[in-house]
Structures are given as C-alpha cells and as structure tokens.
Amino acid sequence: MVLKYFFDLQKYKKQVEHIFESPMNLDTFTKMIYMKRRIKFVFVVLFLISFLSFGQTRIDSISKPMKLVQPKYLKAGDSIAIVASAGILIKRKEIIDEAKKLAESWGLKVFIGDHVFNQNNHFAGTDEERASDFQKALDNPSIKAIWCARGGYGSARILDKLEYTKFKAKPKWIVGYSDITAFHSHIHNLGIQTIHAMMGTSLLFDPEETKQSIETYRKALFGEALRYEINSSEYNKKGDAEGVLVGGNLSILQSMLGSESQLNTDGSILFIEEIGEYKYHIDRMLRSLKRAGYFDKCKGLIVGDMSNIKKNTTAWGSSIEQLILEVVAEFDFPVLFNFPAGHETDNRALVLGKTITMNIKSTTSEVIFK
Numbered sequence: 263m264v265l266k267y268f269f270d271l272q273k274y275k276k277q278v279e280h281i282f283e284s285p286m287n288l289d290t291f292t293k294m295i296y297m298k299r300r301i302k303f304v305f306v307v308l309f310l311i312s313f314l315s316f317g318q319t320r321i322d323s324i325s326k327p328m329k330l331v332q333p334k335y336l337k338a339g340d341s342i343a344i345v346a347s348a349g350i351l352i353k354r355k356e357i358i359d360e361a362k363k364l365a366e367s368w369g370l371k372v373f374i375g376d377h378v379f380n381q382n383n384h385f386a387g388t389d390e391e392r393a394s395d396f397q398k399a400l401d402n403p404s405i406k407a408i409w410c411a412r413g414g415y416g417s418a419r420i421l422d423k424l425e426y427t428k429f430k431a432k433p434k435w436i437v438g439y440s441d442i443t444a445f446h447s448h449i450h451n452l453g454i455q456t457i458h459a460m461m462g463t464s465l466l467f468d469p470e471e472t473k474q475s476i477e478t479y480r481k482a483l484f485g486e487a488l489r490y491e492i493n494s495s496e497y498n499k500k501g502d503a504e505g506v507l508v509g510g511n512l513s514i515l516q517s518m519l520g521s522e523s524q525l526n527t528d529g530s531i532l533f534i535e536e537i538g539e540y541k542y543h544i545d546r547m548l549r550s551l552k553r554a555g556y557f558d559k560c561k562g563l564i565v566g567d568m569s570n571i572k573k574n575t576t577a578w579g580s581s582i583e584q585l586i587l588e589v590v591a592e593f594d595f596p597v598l599f600n601f602p603a604g605h606e607t608d609n610r611a612l613v614l615g616k617t618i619t620m621n622i623k624s625t626t627s628e629v630i631f632k
Contacts, residue, residue, distance in 0.1 A: 330455045330506065330615035333433040334406065335485030338369030342407040343399035344462055345375040346386035348441045349414020354463060355379060358411055361462035365409070368480060375399070378411055385416045392416065393423040400429040407483060410438030410445075411462040417444040418514070421523065426452060435483065437461075440537075440605065443510030446614050448523040450508060455615035457482050458510055458533070464609065471607035478611035488631040490610060492601060494624060497583035501596030503562035503620045507612060507631075509533035511604075516547040519554050528559040531620060533612060535566035535604030541578040541585055544568070548589045557590055562620050563597045564629065567604030596622045601629065 336342070342365055344358060351358065358379075362372045375395030380387030387395075399408045410417075421444055430452055436445050437457045446456045459479040464472060481488055508525050509515060512534045518524050536544060551557070568582050578585070583599050590597065598620060602608040613631055621628040 330450065330453055331433050332455050332616070333435050336370065336406050336435075336483050339371070340406040341371040341373060341404050342409055343373045343375060343395075343402070343405045344378065344409050344411055345392075345395045345399055346378045346411040347392055347396055347420060347438075347445070348386065348410075348416035349384065349412055350381050350386050351379055351411055351463070352381065354412070357465050358462050360465045361409070361411070364465065364476070368484070373399075373405070384414070385419075386411070389416075389419050389423065393420040396420060397424055400424065400426065400434075403428075403432060405434060407435035407437060407457075409462065410436075410442050413438065413440030413442055413461065415441055417441045418517065421445070421448050430454070437479070437483070439535075439603075439609065440511050441514060443514035444518065444523065446508075446510045447515065447518045447525050450525060450615055451523060455613055457611060458603065458614050459611035460609050467607045472609075474602070475607065475609040475611075482611040482613055488611065488613065490601075490629045491626055492629075494622065494627045495583065495599040497581070497587065497597075497599050498622050498627065499587065499595075499597035500622045500624070501562075502622070503531055503596050504617065504632075505529050505531040505561035507531050507533060507564075507614055507616055507618045509564075509614065510535070512536040512544065512547050513539070516550050519550060524554070525556070527556045529561060531562040531564060531618060532556065532560050533564040533566060533601070533603070533614075535568070537567070537569040537605040538572065540572045540574050541582060542574065544571075544582065545585055545589065548586065552589060557593050557595075560593065560595055562595045563590060564601050564620065565597065565599045566601045567606045567609075569605040596620060598622050598627055598629070 344361060358374065362374065365372045375398070377387040377391040377395050380391055382388045382391070386392060396408070399405050433454045435457050436442070436449055437459050438445070438461050439458050442461070446458060449456050457479070459482060460472070460475040464475060478488065506529065508527060508530045509532045513536065515525065515534065565586060571582060587597065601610075603610050603612055617632045619630045619632065
C-alpha cells in the first residue's frame with residue numbers, strides 16, 4: 263500500500279511544498295522520505311495522500327447515479343394527505359371530494375390540507391399556507407403518501423421553505439405530475455423515489471377515458487407490477503435500454519437548471535412531457551438540457567404527451583418528433599415516442615427513481631419496471 267503512494271509523489275509534491283512553504287525538486291523530495299530523521303515527514307505525506315485520495319473517491323461517487331430509496335408501498339388502513347402546492351382550486355371542492363372517495367374505496371384514510379381551498383391570486387393560498395400543509399404532511403408519521411390536488415404553477419415557490427429531515431428519515435410517496443415535477447426533481451436529489459401520476463383534479467375527465475390513469479396509479483401506490491406495452495411510432499429510434507427513470511414536465515425540468523434541484527441523468531432514462539408550448543419553445547428547452555449535459559450519459563429517452571402544441575405565425579417546418587430527434591441526433595440511445603403519460607386523459611403512472619427496461623421494436627414497445 264505504501265509503495266502505491268510513492269508512485270504518486272510527483273502528483274502531490276506541490277501540496278507538500280505548500281504545507282512546508284519551501285520549494286523542492288523531486289530528488290530532494292524523495293531523499294527526504296528515505297532519510298530516517300524524516301520519518302515524521304513520511305507519515306505526513308502518507309496522511310495527505312490518503313486524505314486527497316478519499317476526497318477524489320467522494321467526488322467520483324457524487325457524479326455516479328445514486329440508488330434511490332423506495333418508500334413503503336401502501337396497504338389498506340394507511341393514511342394519505344391531499345394538499346395543494348400550486349394553483350387555486352376554484353369550484354373544485356366536489357372533485358377533490360371525489361378524489362377522497364376514490365382513495366377511500368382502496369381502503370385508505372384521507373386527510374385534506376387545511377388550506378387546500380384557499381385563494382391568493384393565482385395560488386391555492388399564500389406560499390406560507392401551501393408550505394404549511396405540505397410540511398405537516400411530510401412530518402406526520404401516519405401519512406404514507408402525499409397526493410397533490412392539482413398542478414398549474416407554484417410548487418417551486420415552496421421547495422426551499424420546506425424542511426426534509428423527518429421525510430428523509432421516514433420517506434413517503436409524493437404523487438403528481440406537471441408542476442409537481444419540481445418536487446420530483448428535488449426529492450430525487452434527496453435520494454427518494456416518487457410517483458408521476460394523476461392528481462385529484464384529473465377526475466374532472468371522463469371516467470371511461472381515465473380508467474388506465476386510475477388503475478395504474480393504484481398499482482404504483484400499492485406496489486403492484488407495472489408493465490406497459492404500446493404501439494410503436496414510426497419516429498421511434500429502436501433499441502433496448504435499462505436505467506433509472508427520471509424526468510417529468512419539460513418546462514419545469516428546464517427551470518430547475520443551475521439549482522440544487524437539477525437532475526443528474528447519468529445512466530438514467532429521461533422522460534419528458536409538455537403542454538401548451540410553441541415548437542420553438544420546446545426546441546429551446548431541449549437545447550438548454552442538452553447544453554447542461556442531460557443527454558451526454560443518458561441511456562434512453564421516453565417522450566410522453568406533447569399536448570396542445572401552439573402554432574406560430576411562421577411555421578416551424580417539422581413535426582415535434584423530428585424536432586426532438588434532431589436535438590438528440592448525435593446520441594446513440596433509443597427514443598420512444600407517444601408514451602401515454604402527461605396532460606391527457608390516459609396518464610399512466612410512472613415510478614420515478616425506479617429502474618426500468620425499455621424495449622423498442624418495429625410494431626410494439628415495452629416499458630417494464632423492475
């Protein structure tokens with residue numbers, strides 16, 4: 263072990279010179295080590311090398327994809343909380359009551375946040391009120407999952423108002439999509455899995471059209487197997503991949519860049535979805551992710567619903583699929599289009615932070631949670 267350290271003497275000579283405030287050539291440095299009267303010096307050098315090597319190991323480990331903790335799956339008799347972290351719920355009490363009844367039909371107890379139906383301009387109460395409801399749900403040990411009532415905008419405003427110590431000690435599921443991507447990203451970096459799935463207001467849609475949304479959400483929450491087979495798009499980039507699933511709404515992912523909530527996509531499969539944007543906005547956001555290195559070590563890309571794409575006065579000139587393929591053209595990972603998740607009635611549940619396999623073939627494609 264000691265001999266191994268000596269091979270690195272040149273590398274660490276400068277650090278030692280700095281400590282002893284004295285320049286030296288390598289010969290002098292080596293002689294000092296072998297001189298008996300410099301035994302103490304040797305131990306100092308070895309300590310420095312061990313410390314620096316440990317530091318490098320820490321840096322390497324941080325850059326590697328972490329294995330995320332899976333909160334306990336729910337069972338009948340468990341409790342969940344419905345909270346509003348973002349937009350207002352004007353005239354939505356009836357639909358939130360329906361969401362409560364749905365969860366109760368699965369044998370769950372449901373608590374609704376104190377400020378869910380408050381209104382503060384665009385938001386469901388002030389930032390402090392929304393954060394208060396979320397904090398209570400995070401800290402309450404009897405609450406096993408937090409189901410967000412709706413998206414819109416506002417989750418990012420309370421991320422830094424929350425304290426996550428008790429949550430990290432006893433993780434629970436955070437459920438939602440769209441604006442809730444802010445929580446998915448932030449909590450992913452805390453090392454905990456989350457569920458990208460329908461919200462309370464999703465029950466406004468036709469019940470027949472939301473069957474898959476409801477059933478896959480229930481399966482994800484209770485730990486039943488999730489396996490999806492869909493028809494392949496002509497735009498798919500065929501291939502197989504395995505990795506930790508991360509992502510969510512494209513606008514929110516882009517807004518997290520440069521913050522402590524920015525995702526590490528190394529070794530992961532990235533999922534994106536979007537609603538109500540111009541194609542040039544989507545192109546700009548994807549290229550922002552690209553410049554931030556999101557695709558450099560990515561294992562695959564899953565494109566969910568791209569809903570209500572706006573038309574510019576000057577035509578973009580290509581499909582949304584072609585736009586996306588152009589952005590990732592230099593990468594060799596598989597790309598799956600038309601996955602049913604996002605702002606449509608068929609919004610299949612995804613466990614973010616869980617390892618999946620993706621098999622893209624000519625006629626059908628599979629996404630399997632391991």
